[in-house]
Amino acid sequence: DIQMTQSPSSLSASVGDRVTITCRASQGVRNELAWYQQKPGKAPKRLIYAASSLQSGVPSRFSGSGSGTEFTLTISSLQPEDFATYYCLQHHNYPPLTFGGGTKVEIK
């Protein structure tokens, strides 16, 4: 199975900061990767699909890039409501679905 390695596992940032989270796949997944935001007690919410397509209704400060084995989620200017945990998900060889380990974004 494809393994997804996400980094960092946590980070501290301030409102207005630019934040970058990386996911690395153990083998190529083309662009079959999504990013999710999860807040405590809530289900994950999809932010990005097909590596770089913004989910309808998601603010444009979120962006995704990459293809193959290296992917990035960028928040251009961190807002208070963005403090959450973020996960990547690959679906190239679905089934299975494979999640990254998560990145917790905390307030500095």
Place this chain on the structure above:
Amino acid sequence: QVHLVQSGAEVKKPGASVKVSCKASGYPFTSYDINWVRQATGQGLEWMGWMNPNSGKTGHAQKFQGRVTMTRDTSISTAYMELSSLRSEDTAVYYCARVYGSADYWGQGTLVTVSS
């Protein structure tokens, strides 16, 4: 509008089984796979398995071999996930998710607590 609504929280004793439901609305139920994902407290997301509601075909992660059963009732657009031989490590929030490529819509989650 797409909604997945799951059944309520459960408390089970070790060795028992639990069956979680996931009622879909707002789209043709048989047109998209339903997947199940769980999350222990403070931990990441763990994929459990999938079901094609049209054919009823299922598959699951190896670690749940022999313990998980996924079914559906197309007449009421509802998917079910049953986990047997529960142990304390199965205490988690269980989510259903619609999958079209990636998982686009999720249920609200069902907390299953396994405790003697």
